[in-house]
Amino acid sequence: MQRGFIYSVVKDKCPRCNEGNLFVNKNWYTAKNIGVMPDNCPVCGQDFKIEDGFYLGATYVSYAITVALLVPLLAISYFLFNLDFMWLLPILVVLLTLLMPPILRVSRSIWINFFVHYNPEWKKIDEEYLLKH
Numbered sequence: 001m002q003r004g005f006i007y008s009v010v011k012d013k014c015p016r017c018n019e020g021n022l023f024v025n026k027n028w029y030t031a032k033n034i035g036v037m038p039d040n041c042p043v044c045g046q047d048f049k050i051e052d053g054f055y056l057g058a059t060y061v062s063y064a065i066t067v068a069l070l071v072p073l074l075a076i077s078y079f080l081f082n083l084d085f086m087w088l089l090p091i092l093v094v095l096l097t098l099l100m101p102p103i104l105r106v107s108r109s110i111w112i113n114f115f116v117h118y119n120p121e122w123k124k125i126d127e128e129y130l131l132k133h
């Protein structure tokens with residue numbers, strides 16, 4: 001897979017080097033540490049906590065993903081299967097609960113990828129910076 005935005009989001013990797021893990025625990029369905037991220041990328045040192053409340057913006061991405069999943073699902077359930085809302089509601093609650101961890105991680109990953117871009121030259125840039133300072 002080509003390195004960059006999609007690679008970083010799909011593989012939960014650092015947006016800058018595409019090598020370091022974005023989350024402490026790689027398992028999406030772990031009992032704890034679902035959303036815990038290291039302060040910096042273990043490979044390139046990219047700051048993952050860019051500023052206080054940085055990932056609040058990820059809630060907008062999460063909202064967009066949820067709506068993008070729910071609207072077609074509701075339309076298919078209602079128009080194709082004639083499912084009543086009383087049947088749909090518990091199904092949707094279970095489905096959204098199961099999808100919460102991946103949606104949380106994917107939305108955070110997309111959000112940081114909006115601001116930090118893949119740079120295959122990151123090592124060279126860091127060395128030049130260190131030489132200058």
Ligand SMILES: [Zn+2]
Binds near residue numbers: 015018019044
């Ligand atoms: Zn990195």
